[in-house]
Amino acid sequence: MLGHASQLARRQELGGWFVADVDAWQDPSGCWRDVVAGYEDDVMVHNSLYRGTEASTRGMTQYVNDALLHGYDNYDLFGRIPHHPPGKPGGPASAGELIEAATAAMDAFGVDVQVVFPSTLVNMGRTPLPAGEAQVISAYNRWFSEAVCAAEPRIRFLAHLPLRRPDVCERVIDEMTGKPGVVGFLVTSLRYDRVQDNRHMRLYAKIQEAGYPLAFHGGPSWEEPWMRTVDELVTVDAVSAPYPNMVHLANWVMSGMPERFPGLKVIWMGGGLAWVPFLMQRLDSGQLKRTSEAPLLTRLPSDYMREMYYTCHPLETQSPRMLRAAMEEICAPTQLLFASGWPQWDFDLPGSILGLDFLGEQAKRNILGETARKLFSL
Amino acid sequence: MARTGDSVPVVVARSEDIPERGRTVVEVAGQEIGVFRFKGKLFAYSNYCAHAGGPVCQGMLIGRVIELLGPDKQTLGDRISDTELHIVCPWHGYEYDVETGAHPIDASIRLRPYPVYERDGQVTVEL
Numbered sequence: 001m002l003g004h005a006s007q008l009a010r011r012q013e014l015g016g017w018f019v020a021d022v023d024a025w026q027d028p029s030g031c032w033r034d035v036v037a038g039y040e041d042d043v044m045v046h047n048s049l050y051r052g053t054e055a056s057t058r059g060m061t062q063y064v065n066d067a068l069l070h071g072y073d074n075y076d077l078f079g080r081i082p083h084h085p086p087g088k089p090g091g092p093a094s095a096g097e098l099i100e101a102a103t104a105a106m107d108a109f110g111v112d113v114q115v116v117f118p119s120t121l122v123n124m125g126r127t128p129l130p131a132g133e134a135q136v137i138s139a140y141n142r143w144f145s146e147a148v149c150a151a152e153p154r155i156r157f158l159a160h161l162p163l164r165r166p167d168v169c170e171r172v173i174d175e176m177t178g179k180p181g182v183v184g185f186l187v188t189s190l191r192y193d194r195v196q197d198n199r200h201m202r203l204y205a206k207i208q209e210a211g212y213p214l215a216f217h218g219g220p221s222w223e224e225p226w227m228r229t230v231d232e233l234v235t236v237d238a239v240s241a242p243y244p245n246m247v248h249l250a251n252w253v254m255s256g257m258p259e260r261f262p263g264l265k266v267i268w269m270g271g272g273l274a275w276v277p278f279l280m281q282r283l284d285s286g287q288l289k290r291t292s293e294a295p296l297l298t299r300l301p302s303d304y305m306r307e308m309y310y311t312c313h314p315l316e317t318q319s320p321r322m323l324r325a326a327m328e329e330i331c332a333p334t335q336l337l338f339a340s341g342w343p344q345w346d347f348d349l350p351g352s353i354l355g356l357d358f359l360g361e362q363a364k365r366n367i368l369g370e371t372a373r374k375l376f377s378l
Numbered sequence: 379m380a381r382t383g384d385s386v387p388v389v390v391a392r393s394e395d396i397p398e399r400g401r402t403v404v405e406v407a408g409q410e411i412g413v414f415r416f417k418g419k420l421f422a423y424s425n426y427c428a429h430a431g432g433p434v435c436q437g438m439l440i441g442r443v444i445e446l447l448g449p450d451k452q453t454l455g456d457r458i459s460d461t462e463l464h465i466v467c468p469w470h471g472y473e474y475d476v477e478t479g480a481h482p483i484d485a486s487i488r489l490r491p492y493p494v495y496e497r498d499g500q501v502t503v504e505l
Contacts, residue, residue: 001468004431080438080466346470349430 001083002108008351009110017365019350020372021111023217023269023311023339025119026098027091028140034095034147038139044132063132064124074233075345084345085119095147102155105342110350112369113378115156115183117269118144122219125191130164137162141176149181156376158186158215166199173206183376184213184267189244190221196255204257208264213309213375218245218270237346242271246279249305253283256296258304265375267309269339274316277329280305306331309375312367313341315352324358333363337372385493385504393499396420399463403435404503411492411503412436416463416476422494422503423465423479428487432469440464442475442482465489 009015028035036048044063076084085091092098106114118140127133137160149155159176161169176182185207187195195216207214220241221227227240245268252258252266268276283301287294297304310330316323330336341347353359353367372378390404390413401414403425410425412435427434442462446454464473464482474481474489481487493504 001433004426004433004469008431077466077471080440080468081471082468351430 002105005108005349006110008349009108012110012351012354014110014350017110018369018373018378019109019111020113020115020338020369020376020378021106021109021340021342022115022267022337022372023117023313024102024105024111024114024342025085025344026102026116027085027119028098028144029120030091030093031095031098031143031147035136035139035143038142039135040138041131041135044135063127063129063136064121077345081345083343085343091120095143095151099148099152099155103152105340106154109340109342111340113154113156113372115158115372115376116144116148117157117186117217118160121160122188122217123190124160125163125188125193130162134162134165134168138168138172138175141172145176145179145181149179153180156181156183156378158182158184161185161187161203163187163191163193163195163200166203169200169203170206173203173210177210177212182212183378184215186215186217186269187248189216189218189248189270191244194251195248196251196257201260204261204264208261213265213267215267215269216245216248218242218268242275245269245271246275249308250279250283250301253301253304254287254294254297256294258307259296259298265309267311267337267375269311270313270341272314272316273310273312273326273330273336274322276305276310277326280329302329306335309335309337309371311337311339312353313339313348314344314346315348317352317355320356320358323356327356327359333359333366334371336367337375338368387502387504389500390503391501393496393501396501399439401435401439401465403433406503407505409505410435412465413494413501413503414439414463414465414476419477420494420496420501421476421479422492423474423489424492426490427467427469427472428474428481428489429467429470429472432467432472434465434467434469434472434474434489437466437468439476440466442473 036045039045092101102114124133141159144157159172159182161172218241220237222236227236230236249268280302287301338353350368353364388406390406391402396402396413396415398415401412403412411422412425413420413422423435425433425435441458441460442464443456444459445456448454463476465476466473479489479491495502
């Protein structure tokens with residue numbers, strides 16, 4: 001499947017460039033028994049393992065809200081896009097196999113470092129039990145650092161934060177700072193938490209002080225009331241995938257987080273780029289008229305947004321004119337990070353960036369890896 | 379398609395290797411080429427998708443999905459066409475009509491064709 005990717009990487013002479021893939025997906029479900037072993041709650045361990053089969057080790061939907069429910073198992077377009085993971089828990093059966101799969105993709109794409117996102121945990125923010133999310137996330141972070149990153153320095157990750165439990169988040173930061181592979185912290189955006197809630201301010205101060213970036217990772221949602229009117233995944237993905245990030249980013253900016261935590265670098269992952277200029281325009285237009293509703297702001301919302309970071313996947317390349325405009329708005333040469341999204345149905349190759357004639361060479365180098373190198377201290 | 383100008387003819391398969399609605403994908407002289415048979419005719423295309431270079435000719439072969447409408451424009455559901463056959467690139471799902479090599483909604487997106495013919499039980503592609 002990736003033979004052509006290797007050819008392209010050789011032809012594009014990526015060997016001489018530093019390339020960081022900031023959002024590559026792996027399914028940790030096959031290794032879940034090892035993750036469960038790290039739960040600190042004995043009851044959860046029992047509940048996750050009592051059936052004795054691998055499928056049950058994920059603890060069912062009480063602890064790990066299965067992102068593969070609700071129609072997402074058709075992202076492979078009913079067999080047309082076979083590399084998209086199957087619509088059931090699976091993936092590599094051990095940390096070693098996960099490392100093999102990740103490094104095989106890296107080698108095929110010409111990537112030097114890969115920041116891995118756990119596909120089946122994208123929906124953790126909507127599990128029924130906040131305490132369950134906290135246990136799962138903490139155990140996953142520890143397992144991934146110790147079993148994967150410690151064994152393969154080319155693989156990194158953003159340690160997840162169970163935002164519904166700010167007390168646990170602070171513990172995660174203390175525990176994971178400096179651990180193998182950790183390049184920052186991440187909140188999955190499919191959740192109904194108010195990022196501007198007072199309960200989170202100590203957390204953001206802690207991350208800022210630790211010197212790590214904070215990322216938010218979006219995802220699609222067919223369950224939302226509006227999306228229930230939709231008949232096909234293409235629309236679900238186009239409309240709903242950027243939506244959680246749009247809401248959280250708007251809340252972040254309009255509540256003045258950039259003013260409160262000016263040293264905290266924030267990354268918005270997933271959903272492509274087209275939504276960003278849209279939000280810039282809408283927030284600027286409204287803020288100029290309703291200034292009193294966001295009193296902490298001293299600049300336009302778009303000014304703050306241009307100082308944030310964005311990952312490119314899935315890049316909307318079909319209209320170079322519109323893509324160029326979007327990249328200019330987000331200051332792509334300094335703020336955009338290459339992300340493949342592999343092995344998803346809409347993955348991007350480094351060639352997606354290299355093929356953009358309106359970018360100069362240094363801009364391409366930055367996007368493909370130099371900006372990530374600085375941001376994550378790679 | 380008849381032989382053309384300065385091209386080099388290369389035998390890539392036996393006729394019997396490519397059944398109706400079937401294909402073979404070969405590499406000759408460093409070029410990857412997919413050869414298809416549909417409605418009794420042969421078609422040959424470069425195995426590099428026009429979108430991002432994926433191995434398009436190795437993807438699913440399936441009829442075009444069409445949606446039927448009643449006289450009042452109400453949808454009557456989807457069907458798979460048996461008169462239009464598509465190749466689907468396994469990288470991102472781009473579809474191409476086997477007979478034209480073109481994407482069904484943007485004909486400017488198309489596969490690079492090769493002249494192809496068969497004679498005496500052998501299939502020849504011109505490079």
